[in-house]
Every structure is written in C-alpha cells, then in structure tokens.
Amino acid sequence: MPNRRKGTLAAALRLMGRALPLVLFGVVWQVVVSSGLINREFLPPPTAVAVAFADLFTGGDIAKNLFVTLFRAGAGLLIGAACGVWIGVMMARSQRFKDYVMPIVGGTYSLPKSALIPLFALWFGIGNVTAIAAVFLACLLPMIVNTYHGVMTTPKVLVWSAQALGTTRREVWSRVYLRNALPDIFTGLRIALGFSFVLAISAEMIASTNGIGKLIFMYGENGTYDYMFAAIACVVIVAFFADRGLLLITRRLLGWHESAVADHDRRRA
Amino acid sequence: MIAQGRESSRVPWRSVASVVGLLIVWEASARAHLTPVLFLPPVSEVVDQLWHSITDGTLARDLSLSLARAFSGLLLGTVAGVMVGLLMARNRVIEWLADPLVALGFPSPKIAFIPIFILWFGIASLSKILLVAFACIFPVVIGTYSAARSVNRLFLWSAMSLGSGRASLFLHVILPACYPRIFTTFRIAVPVGLITTFTAEMVAGGGGMGATLIYSQRFFESPTVFAYILVMLGVGLVLDTAMRKFQSHFLNWAEEAGV
C-alpha cells in the first residue's frame, strides 16, 4: 500500500515538474506586461486573462459556444471516421472499387479542406451543416488511408492460420483484417481529431454565427482582448485534453500492440 | 481475399473513367438545370472563369501572394523548428523548457490564434507568414527531436571508433541521419502551411487566394469559387508530386540504411 502511494506521489511530482516551465512562462509574461515592455493593448497580463477565463465559465458564454463547436467537430469526426473505415475496407477488398475511388481520394488529399468552406457556405448557408460537412471531409481522408494500410499490411500467415483453424472467408474480415488494422485506425483517428478542431473553428470564423471560433473572432473585433486570449486558451486546453484522452483510450484498447510498450519506454528514456 | 486484382496496366482506365464520369455528370446536371446554377455552375463556365482569371492576371497575383506567404512561413517554421528540435535533443534544460509548450501547442488548432496574430501584426502578409511559421514549427520540432534522439547508436559507435569528436559526431552523423525524417516532416508541414495561409486569408482578408475565394462566395460568384478551389487542388498536387520526386531522388539512401 505505501508503495503504491509513493508511486502516485512520484508521478504527480513528475507531472508538476514537467509543467513548471509553463509557470515560468506565465511569470515572464506577467513581468513583461507589468514593466511596460509590451503594451497592455497588445498583450493583456495573465491576471486579466485569468479573470476573463473565470468569468466566461461562470457566465456560460464559453460553455455554450464550446458545446456547439464540440458538437460540430464530434459529429463530423464520427461520421467521417465511420465512412472512412468503410471506404478503406472496401478499397482493400476490391481492386475495382479501389481503382474507381482512388483519384477522388488522392485528389482530395492535395486539396486544403478549408478551401471548401466557402463552397459549403454557398450550398448550405451559415451554420451547422457547413461546419460539419467541412469536418467530415477532412476526417475522411486520414481514416481511409490508415484503414486501408492497416488492412493491407495484415500478414498472410495470420489469415492462413485463422483459416486453418476454421474461420470462414466472411469472418476473416472482422476477426483478422479489422483487428489487425485497429492500431492504424486509431492513429488515423488521432489525426482526424486534430483536423476536426481545426476545420470546425475555421468554419466558425468564416461562416458561422456561433461557436468558439466565432467567439474568439468577435472578441478580437470588439477589442476585448483579455476575453479573446481566455477563449483561445480554452481551445488549446480542450484540444490538448481531447488528444490525451484519445491516447489513453487507445492505450487501453490496444494494450496488446507493441507500440504500447515502445511509447512507455520512450517516455522513460 | 485482399484485392489482388489484375495488375493495373500502365493506363489506369478505371481511375480515368471515374474522373471523366464525374465531370460528365457535373456538366450534364448543371446544363440541364437539375441543380441550381448557383450551386453547381457548368464545368465549361468554371473553366471559362479560370481562363479569365489567368489572362487578366488576378489569379497570378493572388496565387503568387499566397504561395509567397506560405513558403516564407514554411521556411521560417522549418528552420526554427529544426533548430529547436536539435537543441532539445542535445540539451536537457532546453528540452525541459520546451516540452510543455510543444505538448500543448501540437494538438491545438493554430487557426484559433489568427486574431492574436492580426492584433500584433496587422492584416497584411506579415501576420500570415508568422502564423504559418507558428503552425509548422510544432510538427517539425517533434519530428526533428525524435529523429535526433533515435539515431541508430551503431552509427554513432562506428563514427566514434573512427575518430569522431563530439562536434563532428553531431555534424557528420546525427544531422545527416536526420535529413530523411526532417524532410518527411517538412512534407507534412507543406499542406499545413497552405491550409493555414488560405484559411488566414479567408478569415482576415488582406489579399491572396483565400481572400478572393471568400469575396467570391459572398457575392455569389460560384464559377470563381470553383475555379479557385481547382487551382488550390492543382497546387497541392504539384507540390506533393515534386516533393515525392525529390525524396526518392535525393533521399533514397534512407530506406536501405535503416535510418
């Protein structure tokens, strides 16, 4: 029992040690502004930003808009991921399908998806659909590519072993190919998660009346920079925790994968 | 079980058919007014508009401005990123200082910082270049750091036994070993740079492809919208192909050497 407590205490201390530079950064920031080195106009002091942050939370402004943004990002991500996996699997199953679909997939790879936001705004107007459509398209590609890769790199000997042990052709797909592709799929999911935030916020800044992207933009236009900084800080924190959260889930689900060992070792080194 | 179809012949017939088919459907439905012309202008009109933009110089102006911004930002971000990454790999203190900043910055949508950059640097090119640099620096730092840390120690030991001192080790073994990884990260950074530039222009204006794109949308000039999107697509394709060629030409030693 004491060992475990020591373990978590050590871990907590380590975490604080790693976060310490942020505190230093905050101190430097405060000093730079207080001393007048940088104009308050351009860089509100961390104290003001913190006050704004707290106010936004209690006032509900951030919560409301954040929820909208998360909803848009999440919806686009889920639909995009589901479709992406399906398309990736289909491309692996059928050469014909792959040949027909490849140019479209390859083409959208080179296209900056946010360029489609004005087009979607033209088609769907200002609001949820535009944002979700943009997120959907952005998430589609990494999911397709990663799923395809994961399925195609399944070692033949795994498939053959499964067959010699009584797995039917149909079952091989869910029991071998998809399972083997899971690590790749989750890698794609992590990329798609990042994209979902970027596209949702971009869409909000360009073509929306709400959402945290719009909120940030509005604060900027109104000149309430401490609130603007606070909202941006909020986005950064949420994105960070979303990413970490996904990593944690991945590690849980894919504990069997070698990379789980590798990651752990790398941190220690 | 897995697609092992006929060897795809030299000419990818199905792929071509797919694209051509799409274009035909597009043109037909636009002409037949199956879809409102506003939403889906006929291909011919888009091409027409594209031609106009080329001949009257607007496309050249916008594209060169956007690309200039994107590349300046990319260069800045890559150089700074490589330096920071290498420094982090060499110096524990710098690594400790930079680690939380990189960890926070990497997953965050850099786009959210546009208003800060506009506040500090205005709506002209400078803010966009710096934003692009800001967006690109994170993947480059991480990639460079990871590459520098994981240089195969067998290379290091060989060099040391052949008389390499610390500096030489760094310049002649670690750095070259990092090139492929750095280039790969650069390849990833390029689309990031382009997206950031276009989005920043869409949000803040100030000229460039993105600005024109959003104005066209606001004034419902859909052929221009489509034309510009196609150009962006083309630019992305060209750049990616060029980089792939470069990589296979100059950096193909990386694959066999196990770097």
Place this chain on the structure above:
Amino acid sequence: MLDVVRPKIDIRGVSKTYASERGPVLALRGTDLTVNEGEFVSIVGPSGCGKSTLLYVVGGFLEADGQVIIDGAPITGPGTDRGIVFQEYALFPWLTVRDNIGYGLERQGLPAIDCEKIIDRLIGVIGLAGFDNRFPRELSGGMKQRVAIARTLARDPAILLLDEPFGALDAQTREIMQDELLRIWLETRKTVLLVTHDVTEAVFLSNRICVMSARPGQIIEEFAVALDRERPREELVLSADFNTIRNEVWLSVRRQALAAGQQNAEPS
C-alpha cells in the same frame, strides 16, 4: 488380400507459377509425393526451392496446378484437418495466450467448459502455466512457438503442417522444441509434414526425408529413416547410424544447393 492402404496425403503433379516483377517464376514443377497416415515426413532442400510453397499448397492456402488429395478427396481450400504452424509464429497479437490457443475451439462452437479444459491441458503440455493472460508481445520466441503449436493441436487436426517452425529460434531453444515436437508426435502419432532447411533436425524427427531440387522444385530423392527414437537425444545424435543418414541427406541437399548456385550465377 489386403487392400492397398490409401495414403493420407497424395500430392500429384503439383506445379505452381508465381508472377514477379521479372516475369512468371515456376516455383514447383510436377511435384509428386505421398504421405501415409502416422508418418513424419520432412522436406529439405536449398533455399528458394519451393518447399514452403508446396506446404502452402497442401494447406490449401495457395492454388496450383495438379492435385492434392487428402483421405481420398481433393482439397478445395484451407481446412481444419490440416493444422499449420509458421516460422513467424503467426499468433494473433490482440489475443492472450489462452484466447489464441482456444481460437480454433471457439470457431468450432464447443461449449465453454470443454474449451477451458482443453486449453488448460494444452497450456500444461507446453509448459506455460501462469502465462494464460499474457499477450504475444510479452513472450519470447520459443514461448510464442509453443503457443502456436498448442493452438494448432487444440483443434486436433489429423495432419500437421510445419513450415520451418524453429527457424527463428536460437540453437538451444530449437533443440528443446524439437524434443517437444518429437514427444508430441510419439504420443499422438499424427501425420506430419515438416519443411526445414536443417538436415539434422529432419533426421532427428522424421521417418522419411524428401529432398527437393533447386527451383523449379521437384522431389529428387527420398530417404527412409529407421532410428529408435526412444533413445535420449545425446545418444541418438552422436550415434553412428544417425550420422550416416545425416551425411547422406546432407550431401544430397548440398548437391541441389550447388546446382541452385550455378543457376543463379548464370545470366538468365
């Protein structure tokens, strides 16, 4: 009059061509081989001669010209009557040791209680008690191969196909695994087809050795191996009759290897 006993495995005129970047490659040419029930047959030969290919064809994983007849019926694909063990272990990385071993039983639809019993017994047989819930990435090469063998045995196939099963293991582990395999075969008397490049291993384990020619592969020579396997390894491997056979087989394989080398040296 006694009926001629039908061979367990009857390989007739199997030919296999691969497509490769340099054009079609003939891997096997008209290979014939019969294996009787309860026999332990090894196929040896120079690298690249096609012995693994032949095994995959018998397993039903590759299509080929010619016929493979098992128990009088031609095969149509992979089957649970032919268990396979690969050099790369091919364990499902997402399943624990237990679940890997029990995979075939689960596919069979056996009730859980019976599955558990069989798995427990097999884990005991391979000596991995206590490792039930480990994942393959946590196991050493030798342990992985034991699990792979247990997984194949769980389904109790009549035929065992082994493709260089110990090739990836170090010398000591290899010998231990060979002892294990021999013990299992002596107990169960299954029909075994083993592909290996290690002549000593072949002589140690099998009662018949087939030497394959260089590519395109054909069975060139056969050796009957009549050794008393109840003897301990130390005695057996150092004995005169063991070495006589080993030397003969080795020479035969050597000849094929040299022929293959010449083949590669000549401009094609």
